[in-house]
Amino acid sequence: YTGKTGSELLTEKLKKIKVHEYQSIPVVVNENVSVYDAICTMFLEDVGTLFVVNDRSLLFGVLSRKDLLRASIGNQDLREIPVHIIMTRMPNVTICHKDDLLLEAGQILIDKQIDALPVVRETEEGWEVIGRLTKTNLTKALVELGRDERL
Ligand code: ADP
Numbered sequence: 001y002t003g004k005t006g007s008e009l010l011t012e013k014l015k016k017i018k019v020h021e022y023q024s025i026p027v028v029v030n031e032n033v034s035v036y037d038a039i040c041t042m043f044l045e046d047v048g049t050l051f052v053v054n055d056r057s058l059l060f061g062v063l064s065r066k067d068l069l070r071a072s073i074g075n076q077d078l079r080e081i082p083v084h085i086i087m088t089r090m091p092n093v094t095i096c097h098k099d100d101l102l103l104e105a106g107q108i109l110i111d112k113q114i115d116a117l118p119v120v121r122e123t124e125e126g127w128e129v130i131g132r133l134t135k136t137n138l139t140k141a142l143v144e145l146g147r148d149e150r151l
Pocket of ligand 1: 049062063064065066067087088092093094095113114115116117118
């Protein structure tokens with residue numbers, strides 16, 4: 001028996017969780033797809049954030065729901081506008097790595113007021129997108145920890 005309280009054990013456990021334990025599969029679109037097609041992809045794939053990649057599959061930008069809504073207001077030709085015109089682009093994209101602490105990634109989501117981070121792997125040419133970390137993933141981690149009866 002360690003003599004630790006439930007809340008001490010909970011904190012200890014929480015501080016060890018890595019991003020890869022809770023990350024989701026990323027949904028990516030090419031920089032040249034239209035805003036119209038990106039909206040369709042967002043609905044079909046049931047995600048709130050799309051990651052934009054270039055022809056070499058390297059991270060190029062991020063598209064949120066509001067980015068797509070903003071572009072849609074008063075625009076008739078959504079099939080003509082490529083997403084690279086409206087996305088948040090590199091180097092302004094905030095990323096994380098699979099071995100980062102979940103708590104640190106969560107702090108970034110709060111500080112930057114965003115819903116998702118691409119999980120990337122560094123290559124010689126740039127960042128390859130290997131996952132997606134969202135507020136939903138963090139909620140899931142919290143609920144699982146709260147349910148853990150050993151704590
Ligand atoms: P929404 O705009 O739908 O509320 P977000 O809060 O995630 O969704 O996005 C707010 C803004 O921040 C958007 O313009 C979006 O492109 C941008 N954004 C989202 N995720 C990131 C990220 N990981 N790095 C940089 N910018 C981001």
